[in-house]
Amino acid sequence: MTGAFSRGIPDMSFTINRRNLLVGTAATLALGAGAAGKASAQTKEVVIGALYPMSGAAAQMGVDAQKAFETALMFINENSDADLPLAGAGGLPNLGGAKVRIVYADHQGDPQKGRAEAERLITQEKVCAIVGTYQSAVAATVSQSCERYGVPFFSADNSSPSLTRRNLKFFFRAAAHDEMFSAAMFDFLDSLKKKGQKVETVALFHEDTIFGTDSANAQLKLAKERGYNVVADIKYRANSPSLTAEVQQLKAANADVLLPSSYTTDGILLLKTMNELGYKPKALLAQAAGFSEQALYDAVGPLAEGSMTRGSFSLDLAAKRPSVGKVNDAFKKISGKDLNDNTSREFMALLLLADAINRAKSTEGEAIRAALVATDLPGEKTIMPWSKVKFDETGQNPYADPVLLQRIGNKFVTVFPAQAAIAEAVWPMNKS
Template sequence: MLAATALLATTALSGLTFATGTARAEDEIRIGVIYPLTGAAASTGVELKAAAELAAAIVNKEIPAPAGLVAGVGMPHMKGAKIKLVFGDHQGNPQVGATEAERLITSEKVTALTGAYFSNVTATASQVAERYGVPFLNGESSSATLTQRKFKWFFRTTPHDDLFVTNFFTFLNDMEKKTGEQLRSVGLFNENTLWGNETTKLQTKLSEEQKFTIAEKILYPAKTTQMTSEVQRLKAANPAVIMQSSYLGDAILSMKTYKELGFLPKMLLANDAGFNDSEFLKTMGKDGEYIISREVWALDQAERNPLIKQVNDLMRERSGVNFNGNSARAFTGIAVLADAIDRAGSTKPEDIRKALQETNIPASGLIMPWKGVKFDEHGQNELGQGIIVQVQGGQYVTVWPFDVATKPVVYPMPAWDKR
């Protein structure tokens, strides 16, 4: 079985010609990219795809690269070989994601994989990559267990939910000190795939440790089409704070249901994802205002890092939208992977894996407000960090940590008829 797997892995990577382990200038460096390009999260997938394509265009010198950006620009150690992104559509389905990963490895002969936004799809797709011995760089998925599997070929640039959920409770403690009000009653409202289930466990654990009361805990069916009964339960429990993990369709549905049933907590803390998708505010308008969300990127941080605005301008010029936390992480994933391949000077899987292990990108080379990118022994970037943003005036503005905030928190959320 092991021999067969090794043979398949070798066959899967035979599309490139190797002399001394380096690609010739005319070779393509094929990278498989797996996103939800159809289905409920298709609009998210389109933005992720656009961000990945922007990164590849910068790497390939199709457009000028902003000075200081670390992205393997021009692939000098690969004799100018071009990045070729080959896309797979997982449709939000873990089994389809696994099938697409296998297709990209065996039929499309990709050198490495990236994706897949949905944590449960990343889990299955990366299992396939692990079996074939192909590097998998995950830019967006935040389920903490993804880097607890002792995988050899899996690397993740984004921070994970352990950090994000901890930040929520630190933020609430800071808000209590600032406002003098108690925010100890929380309602947990999360979708029931890997991401939402793990988030709920973390939130429950930290609530107990930090003496917060869980007024209501609801795991709703992913891709649900109605939330009336769930929102009625939240309204009856009347928590001061809702912590919510939702993808785009259910984030929009929940907000509409909140308004229809006249429910509004003092604060809604969103776990990114659907609440930070560009379509969320396009659809919700003023009803999407004052949502607070954990985030890894914000345009207003450009005052501290000029690369943020420079690269965002390119994104807006090409796709018509600003980056958000999802697409900025997708861009960064491709940039980090391209940098590693270039430093490896090779498309051999083991060489790329070694280069990823040796990655040490400074904060100044990123569009993210992180300390850099450096992977620990589990493949987790240990230099990532989170911020918290709030929708104010149709923009996501940084409100925490307070020392990097550009706006104060609007608290409590204004009533539906006061907007």
């Protein structure tokens, strides 16, 4: 990172302030008053809300997201030589060099808590936009509140396809959704079949919130269209204390490919239970979520060797896009970790949102929305394997090209598609 910034890395500590929530009449009055606030070219600070689980089972996701956003602030507010939006500007030049500040809120993985916190951020903290939320179920309620107040919601890391099918004007997502990810997964299976591998059956395993349900629906549809036999479709309760019965069903079905859609704690329990019951599928191809998190691999060790996950990001891309290495170095310095599927998307979400606010020359919700609609950024100006960032009429970026990663030798290796792969996939994952 030598020479990347004009000043040192700022203090990344923060405190989550738990305040009484404004509800009822106060919220209604704030809505009428235009709670998003206004800004002129002389604005000194632009405030954005970040809604994440900072406590509860998914708390680590919130901590990691905070580090990703603080890394993004370094590239937005400091002077950087990276080939990224706003890098080198030292703030938002169209707003008089204003600095971006993040106000964090803890939704605890609860959709209704997320709704209440979103309204607090808008009415009390006067944020001009909100980014979040990790869990798609929380994004569903938060984005509805943002829509009601006319405040842009930028979905950093939610992958449920249904989120962009609600005719919302203020919802934007730069990363792929689960139908796009699932299509890449089945493209990979099709490519194996063309190479002579026997891949005929799949088993779906998914948690019971909107993330797992939407993922399973997308995979079920694609399996039928592509000619794969779904021999098991198992829904389980999120954060279940036991998955023994479910894994016994998976073992009995003995599919060629296991397709789990699980968050971190469930993914850990799944792999440990599979090991206890002696269940070894030919391949495990996950819908990211917990399977993109280092915490899972730390917890299960060699049990995850050979497992695969779809992804939005790969460190391998650093060979083609130098900004990847610069951002990863900055993130690792403050977090002790490499960027992953979630933190890379979170970094880019804040960068793209700040860029839109700068182009809007305003913190008015409608002006920011118009700037987001006008976004047309080449993929080379991101740290992702995307061809570009341009939102369609639903607020989705259809150019967010996924990759597939395999866990080999305690690290992720890109194995698909061919233009991004640096190695052939190990198949089957369990050689014994």
